[in-house]
């Protein structure tokens with residue numbers, strides 16, 4: 001029996017149970033994606049039909065305008081495939097201290113998406129891109145045939161536009177199965193060397209992320225009868241130092257309808273935030289406190305954030321920088 005995550009966290013520091021000052025608004029623009037990866041916690045696919053409309057986008061822009069020091073982190077699905085992606089990026093120009101787009105790279109090689117790399121550059125977006133290995137067979141096994149080849153070609157194009165140099169380009173590693181990421185520093189060195197030697201590619205930082213036991217990966221674990229074993233691995237690898245830095249203390253996740261969550265994993269699980277009357281909180285109701293001091297909704301899946309070096313949308317929580 002695994003101890004409830006909340007209890008483990010309380011033992012580390014009761015302050016970890018609540019939000020501190022908000023730093024990042026992570027916006028999920030919808031679940032449409034050109035890929036259907038085996039580990040996807042949103043079960044995104046080309047058939048995804050949830051997509052953020054302009055009204056919610058306007059409300060998010062309003063929050064950013066009122067709090068000039070927030071980072072805007074755009075995710076999905078493939079955020080670039082949201083019909084109003086360009087509109088949203090142009091609307092939020094100058095409103096956030098940093099704007100990040102989480103890209104699977106291959107979307108930039110899709111038909112009619114030729115404009116995308118230049119647009120990202122023009123808008124000064126930080127690109128944080130999934131590349132779960134520098135080896136072709138590992139990438140294609142997890143993300144689909146041909147994904148590695150396309151990703152490498154797009155990375156080379158981004159380098160030619162200044163990404164990985166004056167413009168920030170970060171890569172994201174996640175394990176290809178039921179194991180934890182290795183040390184982020186060591187893996188970053190290996191990526192740097194291999195991508196440079198093999199393909200002449202440069203990037204800024206590598207972020208390591210553990211696979212969350214939910215969504216498509218969770219279903220796969222259940223189907224193979226490996227869910228409990230993976231949960232045991234996460235729980236026995238609990239790291240109190242990582243626990244003190246979980247990202248939900250400083251991040252809020254917004255879904256395509258404008259509803260709020262503590263993170264994108266909670267969003268995938270439908271663990272929305274509610275007000276005192278039980279109504280879902282929306283981005284338009286984000287007041288000046290930005291939820292500081294509010295209790296975070298935890299579940300057993302949270303152990304994926306505190307295992308080993310810890311895991312967040314900015315990579316390892318300890319030892320990784």
Ligand code: SF4
Nearest residue numbers: 033035037040077104
């Ligand atoms: S993991 Fe990312 S790239 Fe893969 S299907 Fe999900 S949203 Fe798309």
Ligand code: SF4
Nearest residue numbers: 248262263265302305
């Ligand atoms: S899964 Fe979400 S709510 Fe749970 S610890 Fe991680 S970031 Fe926080």
